[in-house]
Amino acid sequence: MNETFKALADPTRRQIIALLKERDMTAGDIAEHFNISKPSISHHLNLLKQANIILDQRQGQFIYYSLNATVFQELISWFMQLGNFGGKEGD
Amino acid sequence: MNETFKALADPTRRQIIALLKERDMTAGDIAEHFNISKPSISHHLNLLKQANIILDQRQGQFIYYSLNATVFQELISWFMQLGNFGGKEGD
Numbered sequence: 066m067n068e069t070f071k072a073l074a075d076p077t078r079r080q081i082i083a084l085l086k087e088r089d090m091t092a093g094d095i096a097e098h099f100n101i102s103k104p105s106i107s108h109h110l111n112l113l114k115q116a117n118i119i120l121d122q123r124q125g126q127f128i129y130y131s132l133n134a135t136v137f138q139e140l141i142s143w144f145m146q147l148g149n150f151g152g153k154e155g156d
Numbered sequence: 157m158n159e160t161f162k163a164l165a166d167p168t169r170r171q172i173i174a175l176l177k178e179r180d181m182t183a184g185d186i187a188e189h190f191n192i193s194k195p196s197i198s199h200h201l202n203l204l205k206q207a208n209i210i211l212d213q214r215q216g217q218f219i220y221y222s223l224n225a226t227v228f229q230e231l232i233s234w235f236m237q238l239g240n241f242g243g244k245e246g247d
Contacts, residue, residue, distance in 0.1 A: 067165050074161035086238045132238065141235045144228055147177045 069136065072116035078109050082132065085119060089131040160227065163207035168192065169200050173223065176210060180222040
């Protein structure tokens with residue numbers, strides 16, 4: 066959980082996550098959406114991968130990154146169990 | 157969001173959040189649940205407060221801490237909008 070939340074505590078990484086929500090992408094696809102260097106994008110992708118937030122899969126000569134739905138499900142569950150924040154109105 | 161996730165990236169702070177889920181507590185109440193110093197607990201409480209995750213309210217001579225439900229709601233919404241992770245099964 067520490068690694069997960071640390072990885073989320075960065076706006077570029079959250080933007081990468083938002084992009085990967087739309088479709089799986091290569092590092093090159095992702096880099097096109099940012100004005101930062103490719104090595105910097107790779108660094109962010111590595112952190113996201115280490116935190117298990119994204120997965121990578123080789124397809125031919127390309128590596129495609131995708132969101133790890135399981136981790137998001139776990140995070141949502143963690144937040145939900147902190148209260149009835151998700152389902153109920155009222156105090 | 158950066159501050160929020162940074163604040164969550166610590167197991168003691170997540171335990172404090174879990175305690176405050178049960179009921180509002182003073183710093184003293186919280187400290188009883190940990191084997192760490194009161195100043196260290198205060199430090200964690202300050203970080204949680206700065207991140208807007210907890211709220212404090214004076215009642216007489218005591219300050220009671222409580223969870224900020226709004227922030228948890230926002231975080232859940234953020235995770236939910238990343239996909240249909242919350243509501244739907246399927247592939």
